Amino acid sequence: MRICELSTPFEKDGCDWTEYPRPQMKRDSYLSLCGKWELSVMKKCESTKLGEITVPYPPESRISGINRKTSKNESYSYYKKFTLPENFNKGRILLHFGAVDQFAIVYLNERVIGAHNGGYLPFTFEITDLVKDGENLLEVETVDKLDTDYPYGKQRYKRGGMWYTPISGIWQAVWLESVPESYIRDIRMDVCLDKVTIEVSGGEEEKTVLIHTEKVDIARSFKGKSCEIEIPEPKLWTPEEPYLYSFTLSSGEDRVESYFALRTIGTEQIGDRSYICLNGKPYFFHGVLDQGYFSDGIYTPASPKGYEYDILTMKKLGFNMLRKHIKIEPELFYYYCDKYGMIVFQDMVNSGKYNFLIDTALPTIGLRKGIKHKASKRRRALFERMAEETVKLLYNHPSVCYYTIFNEGWGQYDADRIYLKLKNLDATRIWDATSGWFKEKFSDVDSEHIYFKKAELTSRAERPLVLSEFGGYSCKIEGHSFNLDKNYGYKTFASEKELCEGIKTLYIDEIIPAIKNGLCACVLTQLSDVEDETNGLVTYDRQVIKTDEKLMQEISSELRKAFEEAIIR
Numbered sequence: 001m002r003i004c005e006l007s008t009p010f011e012k013d014g015c016d017w018t019e020y021p022r023p024q025m026k027r028d029s030y031l032s033l034c035g036k037w038e039l040s041v042m043k044k045c046e047s048t049k050l051g052e053i054t055v056p057y058p059p060e061s062r063i064s065g066i067n068r069k070t071s072k073n074e075s076y077s078y079y080k081k082f083t084l085p086e087n088f089n090k091g092r093i094l095l096h097f098g099a100v101d102q103f104a105i106v107y108l109n110e111r112v113i114g115a116h117n118g119g120y121l122p123f124t125f126e127i128t129d130l131v132k133d134g135e136n137l138l139e140v141e142t143v144d145k146l147d148t149d150y151p152y153g154k155q156r157y158k159r160g161g162m163w164y165t166p167i168s169g170i171w172q173a174v175w176l177e178s179v180p181e182s183y184i185r186d187i188r189m190d191v192c193l194d195k196v197t198i199e200v201s202g203g204e205e206e207k208t209v210l211i212h213t214e215k216v217d218i219a220r221s222f223k224g225k226s227c228e229i230e231i232p233e234p235k236l237w238t239p240e241e242p243y244l245y246s247f248t249l250s251s252g253e254d255r256v257e258s259y260f261a262l263r264t265i266g267t268e269q270i271g272d273r274s275y276i277c278l279n280g281k282p283y284f285f286h287g288v289l290d291q292g293y294f295s296d297g298i299y300t301p302a303s304p305k306g307y308e309y310d311i312l313t314m315k316k317l318g319f320n321m322l323r324k325h326i327k328i329e330p331e332l333f334y335y336y337c338d339k340y341g342m343i344v345f346q347d348m349v350n351s352g353k354y355n356f357l358i359d360t361a362l363p364t365i366g367l368r369k370g371i372k373h374k375a376s377k378r379r380r381a382l383f384e385r386m387a388e389e390t391v392k393l394l395y396n397h398p399s400v401c402y403y404t405i406f407n408e409g410w411g412q413y414d415a416d417r418i419y420l421k422l423k424n425l426d427a428t429r430i431w432d433a434t435s436g437w438f439k440e441k442f443s444d445v446d447s448e449h450i451y452f453k454k455a456e457l458t459s460r461a462e463r464p465l466v467l468s469e470f471g472g473y474s475c476k477i478e479g480h481s482f483n484l485d486k487n488y489g490y491k492t493f494a495s496e497k498e499l500c501e502g503i504k505t506l507y508i509d510e511i512i513p514a515i516k517n518g519l520c521a522c523v524l525t526q527l528s529d530v531e532d533e534t535n536g537l538v539t540y541d542r543q544v545i546k547t548d549e550k551l552m553q554e555i556s557s558e559l560r561k562a563f564e565e566a567i568i569r
Contacts, residue, residue, distance in 0.1 A: 002484040005062060006295035006541035010302040010309070015063050016054050019100055021173040022353055023335040024396050025187065029087055029178035033138070033183060039066060043074040053078070056098065058167035064297070070168045071157070072145040078170060080138045084131060088178040091254065092128045098172025098330050100142055101299075102150055107139040118150055118382070119216040120328040120349055121389050122172070122199055144168035149379040151349035151386050153326045154291070161488045164291075164531050167299045172330045180253040187249065189260040189396045190428075193279060194234045194261050197247075199226040203251030211247040217223040236279050237261035237398045239320040242341030244398075261338065261398035265430060267444060267464055270567065273518040274464045276430055276445070278343075278401070284563035285343060285402075286523035286556055287321030288314055288537065289469060292329055293530045295482065295541045299327075307333045309542055310527060311342045316549055317537060318556025323468065323523045326350055326407060328390055337399035345402040345468075345523070347435075348390060351375075351383045351413030359409045364452060368437040375413040383411070384418065391426045402470070403429055408436040409451065415440045435468045451490045451525075453512040459518025468512070471506060472525040472535045475499040475546055480539040482531045489535035490525075496546045503547060507555045515562040 018032040039053040040151040049065055050059075057064035059076060070076075084093070097104070101119030105112065108130045116123040146152055146166055155166035185202030198209055209227055211218040215237070220227050235243040244259045268277045275282035290310065294301040301307060307329070314322065321343040324333075328349060337344050358371055375383070387405070394400045403426075405419060406412040412434065419433040433443035446460060449469040459465035474489020475496060481487075493499040503524075511522055528536035538545050 004482055004484055006303055006480065006539075006543075007484060008294060008296045008306065008542045010305045010542070011063065011296055013303060013305065015054060015057070015302045016294075017173050017300075017303065019332065021096070021175060022331050023372070024258045024278070024331070025184075027177050027179070031082070031085060031088065031176040033082060033176065038079040040077045040079075041074050042077060047077070055080075056172050057300050058101070058171045059169055060165055060167050061297045061300070062184075063302055070144065070166070070193050071358060075143040076121075076139060076169050076237065078138075078140040078142070080174075081135050082138065082176075083135050084176070084178075088176070090178040091181040092126060092179050092183065093131050094177050094179060095125045095127045095138075096122065096173075096175050096177070097124070097170070097539065098122050098174070100140065100170050100172075101168050102144040102147060103142065103154070105141045108143075109137055116150070117170075118142070118386050120151060120153075121386060121393060140170065142169040148353050149351060149376065150382050151237040151351045153349050159531065160486070161532055164293060165298055171297075171299045180250055183254045184249060184251050184256050185211075187256065187258055189258075191260055191262050191264075191398075193236060193262055193264060194263070195228060195230045197226055197228045198247075198249070198260075200249065200251065201225070203254055207249065207251045209247055209249055211245055213245065231262065234262050237263040237341075238278060239315075239341040242339060242398075244338060258396075259289075259338075260396065263398045263401075265401040265428065267430065269461060272461050273459055273566075274462060275518075275567070276402075276464045276466075277521045278332050282520065282563075282567050284515070284559055285321045285345070285466075286319050286559050287323050287343070287345060287521065287523040288319050289523050289526035290322040290323050291325050291526060291528070291530050292327045293528070293540075300330075304330075304332045304336070306542070307336050310338075310538075311340050312528060313338060313538060313545065315342065317547060317552040319522075321345060321521070323404075325526075328393070328444070329447065331393075331397075334394060334399055335399040338397055340397060343401050344397070344399045345432075345521075346390075346394065346400050347404040347407060348383075348387050350407060350411040351379050352413075354410050363409065363437040368439070370557055371409065371438060373409060373412045373438075375411070379411075380413065387418070387422060388425060393423060395426060401429060402432065404432045404435045404447070406434050406438075409434075409438040412438055412472075416442045419443060427493055430464075432466065432468065445521075455514060457514045457517060457519055459520075464520045465514075465518045466521040466523075467511070467519060468521070468523050469525055470511075470522065471503070472501060473502050473506070474533075474535045476534040477539050477544050477546065480541055480544050481529070481534060483542050486532050487534055488532040499546055500548050504551060504555065507559070512558055512562045515559070516566045518566075520563070 436449035472490035
């Protein structure tokens with residue numbers, strides 16, 4: 001099998017992840033630890049130096065400088081020397097990791113400071129008492145055995161087809177910040193259409209909020225944990241006008257910059273149909289499946305510009321929503337969605353083993369009931385813990401409007417119980433309990449996947465209808481394909497022109513007619529090619545946009561028109 005190395009445009013500006021990683025908790029004391037580290041591999045109790053790795057790119061990626069496959073019988077050790085700058089003297093030092101796959105033990109100056117498990121979520125250690133003047137040595141030991149009791153996504157040692165190259169180790173930003181003895185640990189923003197409630201964990205008893213609006217700054221001082229503030233002449237967040245309110249929060253010597261948006265999401269029955277409503281009004285969610293893989297860094301684009309490119313390109317093609325598929329991204333991704341106005345339908349990351357016959361083949365031909373999946377006590381605990389942490393991580397991002405718990409039965413168990421548990425944790429979002437098939441009793445939507453037959457859909461009065469996957473049309477672009485010998489997609493087109501005609505026909509003949517029957521959201525597969533898959537609207541290297549912008553905008557316009565007519569009726 002011949003594999004082609006593909007470069008993205010983002011590499012030309014340099015592989016750089018030094019942008020502040022948490023835009024909703026931004027401080028002036030920031031030291032990025034991204035860049036060159038030393039890497040060793042441990043196998044059979046023998047350590048071998050591999051040389052320099054560029055963090056945060058996983059060692060399996062080309063731009064990491066390592067570019068090697070890993071196995072379940074080995075572990076990595078990362079080493080980084082650093083010296084604190086002079087302004088790091090506020091009182092306490094925090095060490096942050098965006099994500100490490102799948103297990104990490106962290107040492108500072110040869111002493112253990114903590115451990116973390118699970119490959120998609122951030123974690124922090126306070127290292128004040130272990131930092132010394134002058135040079136410090138940070139070591140991170142990582143192990144990734146692709147333990148399927150943990151959420152693991154679409155990674156598989158034997159990649160191919162719909163399975164992708166597995167990654168391991170550090171794959172998101174690492175950084176330090178200095179904070180006072182009493183510091184703001186977390187902020188939660190609860191919003192409606194004309195006010196915000198800011199809830200603060202940590203810090204001093206007295207706090208001050210300064211909110212910036214177009215006409216006036218709003219200052220409030222308060223004691224305790226929370227403060228409710230009405231916003232005069234409120235501007236609402238939508239994909240068309242993604243207005244963000246910036247603010248600063250001060251507590252004692254600590255000061256944090258952040259932002260929020262005024263946005264609501266919910267469901268409403270209108271006549272004999274139910275719809276998802278944005279800011280109280282029915283809205284058509286025109287989306288594309290987003291796997292979040294890049295030919296340069298696999299899980300991590302060469303720079304955050306990779307995320308900007310994907311978001312803005314899909315906006316140019318008329319889309320207002322990305323379904324982030326079975327992957328949690330760095331917070332910068334969600335910040336750009338907030339900033340540029342791209343709604344996110346966020347999947348939970350699956351755990352459990354996949355069975356092609358049970359999870360795909362039989363449901364595709366119509367057998368979607370009576371199949372039960374089992375999960376061990378350990379897998380249940382891990383999945384539910386990480387789902388809860390995901391909800392807390394993304395709670396403040398206005399772009400995140402919708403969660404998918406289980407996709408096509410993969411790892412599914414106790415869907416009703418988990419729906420109720422997560423809905424209680426965050427009732428401000430739409431919850432799709434079972435995307436595709438194997439429906440149980442509870443869900444906010446009816447969620448369908450259709451690839452190999454005509455999409456003939458009609459909604460029920462009590463639930464909005466979402467076509468959460470369809471299409472998958474393949475067009476392989478010479479010179480921009482990862483696998484030179486194999487190809488994966490659901491319908492193949494020989495040229496970009498034929499692909500455009502196929503997509504146009506699909507929307508006109510199947511999607512637009514379904515709108516009058518209650519369809520209120522659809523997700524085309526997919527944003528980009530990924531390795532063997534060539535069913536993206538852009539190539540894996542982001543060098544070629546396969547579809548015509550004018551045509552895609554016309555399709556978007558026709559969708560909006562059909563939806564407006566359906567609502568009026």
